Amino acid sequence: xxxxxxxxxxxxxxxxxxxxxxxxxxxxxxxxxxxxxxxxxxxxxxxxxxxxxxxxxxxxxxxxxxxxxxxxxxxxxxxxxxxxxxxxxxxxxxxxxxxxxxxxxxxxxxxxxxxxxxxxxxxxxxxxxxxxxxxxxxxxxxxxxxxxxxxxxxxxxxxxxxxxxxxxxxxxxxxxxxxxxxxxxxxxxxxxxxxxxxxxxxxxxxxxxxxxxxxxxxxxxxxxxxxxxxxxxxxxxxxxxxxxxxxxxxx
Numbered sequence: 001x002x003x004x005x006x007x008x009x010x011x012x013x014x015x016x017x018x019x020x021x022x023x024x025x026x027x028x029x030x031x032x033x034x035x036x037x038x039x040x041x042x043x044x045x046x047x048x049x050x051x052x053x054x055x056x057x058x059x060x061x062x063x064x065x066x067x068x069x070x071x072x073x074x075x076x077x078x079x080x081x082x083x084x085x086x087x088x089x090x091x092x093x094x095x096x097x098x099x100x101x102x103x104x105x106x107x108x109x110x111x112x113x114x115x116x117x118x119x120x121x122x123x124x125x126x127x128x129x130x131x132x133x134x135x136x137x138x139x140x141x142x143x144x145x146x147x148x149x150x151x152x153x154x155x156x157x158x159x160x161x162x163x164x165x166x167x168x169x170x171x172x173x174x175x176x177x178x179x180x181x182x183x184x185x186x187x188x189x190x191x192x193x194x195x196x197x198x199x200x201x202x203x204x205x206x207x208x209x210x211x212x213x214x215x216x217x218x219x220x221x222x223x224x225x226x227x228x229x230x231x232x233x234x235x236x237x238x239x240x241x242x243x244x245x246x247x248x249x250x251x
Contacts, residue, residue, distance in 0.1 A: 028055050031065050034178035038073040038167050050078060050092070053121035057128035066179050067131060067146050068093075068124060070167035074160070075150075080120045092120045093127035 032051035036042060042050075050072075058065040075094040076082055084090055088097035099105045100112055108129065116122055127149075134145045146164065147157040171179045 024055060028052055030175070030177040031055055031069070034066065034069050034171050034175040035078065037175045038069060038170055039078045042078050046078070046080075050120055050124070053124040056121070057124040060125065061128040061132040063128045063131045063135070066168060066171050068128060069171060069178070070164045071127065071131075071146060071149055072124075073167045074164050080118075080123075084114075090114060091118045091123035093123040095123055095126050095130075099126065099130075 028048065028051045031054050032044075032047040035047045035050055035054075036044070039047075054065050054068045054072075057063070058068060072078055072093055075089075076092050078092060080092045082089075082091070082094075084097070085094065089095070090097055095117055097114060097117070100114070100117065105112075105126075109126070112122075117126065131146055131149060134148045141154075143154075143157055143161050147161045150160040151157050168179075
């Protein structure tokens with residue numbers, strides 16, 4: 001354990017981000033390992049730097065780090081310096097620039113520039129804030145709340161769901177430490193945040209449960225009517241993987 005802590009401190013010394021507290025070091029290392037699993041070409045120093053940002057964002061907004069890892073890999077492949085996209089996507093989490101003019105965004109973060117939004121630590125924080133809002137306010141359905149991150153249209157959400165779930169499956173298989181509920185516990189604020197009554201009534205709605213599988217499979221049939229026979233097992237397995245059993249935590 002001490003050796004892992006020394007490695008973390010050595011890597012952090014090469015970045016612009018201050019080292020986390022000692023009790024958080026192991027969680028950061030687990031997240032860094034998860035990042036390296038989905039993006040093995042990333043330098044160790046970058047993986048640790050991004051892991052610190054994800055750990056802090058996860059802790060601040062109570063969003064599981066696996067979700068941020070999987071979504072960031074899908075959005076940018078952990079490339080922090082991508083040019084602005086055609087729809088106004090900015091930074092490592094591809095935050096749309098119209099958020100900078102959103103009154104709720106400004107009320108929460110204050111006025112922010114494009115250059116600030118390009119910073120990975122800021123991008124992770126904004127992405128976690130968006131995901132937390134989706135978790136609280138997204139409508140019930142067969143797909144998890146984070147499927148709204150890329151699109152509101154169900155067809156696009158389902159495609160996004162399958163892609164991000166592949167990253168989650170990779171984490172579950174090759175980085176179980178970051179995927180486990182113990183990391184989720186470490187990512188939650190020390191003081192419990194009061195849960196709104198609406199959220200309390202819908203704590204399981206964001207999970208793609210087995211009970212709701214027929215709707216998701218029907219959507220797959222509409223998307224791939226000719227290829228479903230070859231993909232059906234894989235799609236169902238991905239959907240079941242995303243459900244996580246619904247008992248440990250909600251992804």
